[in-house]
Amino acid sequence: MNRPNDPRSVGAPRRRVEGPLKVSGTAPYAYEHPAVNPAYLWPLTAPVARGEIAEIDSSEAEALPGVLLVMTHLNAPRLWLGNDASLKILQSPEIAHHGQFIGAVVAADATTARQAADLVRITITPAPFEATFHPDGTGSTVPRKVGGSPGEMTRGDLGAAEAAAVHRVDQHYAHPIHHHNPLEPHALIAQWREDRSLDPRKCRLTIWDANQGVLPSQAYLPPLFGILPNQLRIIAPYTGGGFGGKGLPLPHVVLTILAAKMLRGRPVKYAMTRRQMFATTGHRPESANHIRLTADEDGRLLGIKHEVTAPTARLKTYIDASAGSSKSFYAAPACRTLYRSQALDIAPATFMRGPGEFTGMFALETAMDELAHACGLDPIELRLRNEPETDPQSGKPFSTRNLTACYHEGAAAFGWSARNAIPGQRREGEWLIGLGMAAAVFPHVYMLPTRCRIRFKGGRYQVQLGASDIGTGAWTILPQIAADALAVPIDQIALEIGRSGLSLAMVAGGSAGTYSWGGAIIRAAERFRTKHGDTPSEGAQVVAGGGPPKGYKNYSMHAYGAHFAEARVNMVTGEVRVPRMLGAYAAGQIINPITARSQMIGGMTMGISAALFEESVLDPRFGHVVNADFAGYHIASHADIGKLDAIWIDEFDPWFGPTGAKGIGEIGIVGVPAAIGNAIFNATGIRLRDMPFTPDKLLMSGGLSP
Structure with missing residues (x-):
């Protein structure tokens, strides 16, 4: 074409x-738009994981000069229609998770609002709760659907694959909770018009919001507040990062609008703190992945079994489709995927960059590296032997699949030929050095x-x-x-x-x-x-x-990539450094090389950060994240990121649409942790299957010896 x-x-x-x-x-970002005589909101949040509000005394707060409103479930406007339970805040005394919004103070300035919030006395009757995730699947159920696919699927004869197998990998892989931390925190300004006209053409509500598109707010918010879609005006010219966390309206948006509705005509401003964001703006849920690979003597896959166990909030269900890629990425005649979900009294999760593929490909690509080592094959050669001609799950032809070119061109540009097949052979002083790679995929959406x-x-x-x-x-x-x-x-x-x-x-x-x-x-x-x-x-x-053009459903449509990483591991401290990484991508026509490269290396940066540092720790005694700030939740800094580079294959995929472009926002992060973990194994002979790859895990393995 x-x-x-x-x-x-x-x-x-x-x-x-x-x-x-x-x-x-x-x-101007959301909080920075000019507003005439704005008021400022500070939230009241639940200090328990589950319970019921028994009594509220706001008299001392209301007496503080400058306080305009103390809003709780006792006086908040009633919400109308909506099927997202997390948005129906201040409608009852019930508490569903730690940090949930249970009220707000609005004042003439931000300092007074925060001071007054400390003066509100709330008596809560706690209730028994469960916030501990059990990776062994204790108390879990098999969901009917995950990401639009059945929660349990089987293709081919796994029993026959097992009987014929010469090589096997049977391991568990895990990652912790990850939280979105975009440069711009979640924030908005809301103004409810004083005009009581019944004219449906007149705007009733204006929000200056930090979002990833106005359409979800146009769909979710009008039914909640009993207005027509054209009575809602949304302004969001610039958003300082979203990564999925700003894709849907969240409780803080509803909280601010409720306050604006009570203070008709006066704009209300609210910018969340980092600690507040850890409680109510979503996160990537942790998961446990069980991968079993069976292969013949030449390393050709006979069967793939991928089981995922993950927690979900009782208030609102969300599960990453982590096993999706295992069904269709490699040419295995037999495959089984199974999800188990465990309902907990925790805050709801949401999309985070590369949802599903990021977590699932970490497990699958680490297992493939283990299989390559067991077979005595170069990791790229193993993958080439398992390249499918058509989609193994659907049987459909690929719209374009230039993954082989990504392997070859990426390997040449990175210097893959310098890799020593025997782990632990390269050493410079206290540092062991290794090379690793992993494939990446992200579907057409x-x-x-x-x-x-x-x-x-x-x-x-x-x-x-x-x-x-x-x-x-x-x-x-x-x-x-x-x-x-x-x-x-x-x-x-x-x-x-x-x-x-x-x-x-x-x-x-x-x-x-x-x-x-x-x-x-x-x-x-x-x-x-x-x-x-x-x-x-x-x-x-x-x-x-x-x-998409007519007939696109007849094709299996994905963007592809291959990540190559060098890891250096200090034998004394267990510290891991990634001095260089390269991504080679097949992502359709590249519209702008500058912005595309920015997205690709940005994804790699985020992947390095998750692989080496990021981990939200939930205290099962109280149901909250204990390291809910940048002092405890470590994100890669400039000094942690070495030389990153991105190259791409010249291709044009008409089945994605007339631009010929595919997606690049997610493909840059998928596969990065696996590539780094595989490089650590090549450097040390130590296989890490749990993110993040922190020094304690390497030191406790006993495999480092200066």
Whole structure:
């Protein structure tokens, strides 16, 4: 299929158009938008994991000068319709998890609000609770569906695979809770209009929000507050990172709107602290993965068994589809996947970068490295022997699958040939040095159709759609796509995104933004030229929808990658360093090399951080995260990140849409921990199967000897 777009703009290394605004501090984030006479909110949170509020005394707080409102379940406005239980806050005295919002104080300034919150006396009757995750599956159930697939699936004859196997790997892999910590904390400003008009065209509620797209808020919030979708105005031109945590409206949004509704006409501002974010804004749930691989004498897989056990909140169920890739990544004739969920009295989890694939591929790719070692094969050679011709699970052909090229080109660029097959052979002083690799995959995601409006006004083409730039570069790359689709210079494109009132669009999530939004732009441009020609009149406009081409469901569609890592392990301290890492990707047409590389190395950075440092520790006695700040929850700093590089395969996948692009936001993190863990094994001979790879685990193994 020929590429439909002129490469004058697409493929060009255009620098971020919003860069000067961000570095100068003039790009307004949610909390920074100007507001006239704002009030400030500070929440009241539950100090127990489960219970019921028995009594509230707010008299001392209400007497403090500057306090405007003390809001609890006793006086909060009633919420209307909604199927997300985590959003129905302040509707009853019941407490479902530690840190849950049970009230708020609003004052004329932030200091007074926080001071007054300490003066509210709340008596709580605690109830028995369970917050301890049992990786052995004790008390778990098999969910009916996980990620749209059955909770239990079997393909082929695992018994026959076991009987014929020469090589086996049977191990358990685990990772802890991970919490989102984007540069911009969750924050918003909410203003409920004083106008009591019944005119449905008039805006009732305006929020300046930090989100990954306005569409979820447009869907969730109006039914909750008894207004029409067009009575809600959302403004979010810039979002300082989301990683899935800002994809859906969360309880703090509802809390702030409730306060604004009680203080009609006055804007209410709330910026969450890091500690508050650890309690109510979601997280990647921990999980235990049991992988069993069986292979013949040549290392060709006969069977894959992947069982996942994970906790979920009683209040709201969420499970990562961690076994999804095991069904279709390698050419194994037999496969079984099984999920077990364990309901606990904890805060609900949510999407986090690479949900499912990040955790599942850590287990699968570590097990594959163990199989390569058992077979005496190079890890790349083992993977090449198990490359499928079609999707093993569905039997569908791949839209494009250039994973083999990722292996070869990545290995050459990284210097994989210098790897010693025998662990523990390279040493420099106290440091053992090893090389490791792992594959990466992320599926095509199509959740919602996207529409785009193009209007000619003042000599420029206004391209309008409800997309969002969460730091990924949408402000930069969407004009590139539009300029080529309309065959005009890029300075004739005026992009409008990041607010309601525009054409409905896919959220910035699931690595689907660029090909979803770009496809709608291209189709709108085609319709515009067909209807208005090359010399449109003032005000000429069209609206068109985008989506995958007809027949896309007949293909197995994924982005692919291969990660290569060097690990250095100190034999005295157990410290692990990653001085260099390279990612080689097959991610469709690259719209902008600068923003794409930024996404890829950003994903690798986040993966290194998770592999070496990140771990949220839940205290089972009280049900809260004990290290809920940057002093205890360690994130990689500049000094922890070595030389990162990203390369990609030149490809064009028409089945993802007319841009030919695939997703790149998630593929950069998938496989990174496995590559690092495999490099640690090559350096030391010690196999780490639990993230993070901290010094204590290496030292306690007894395998380090200076």
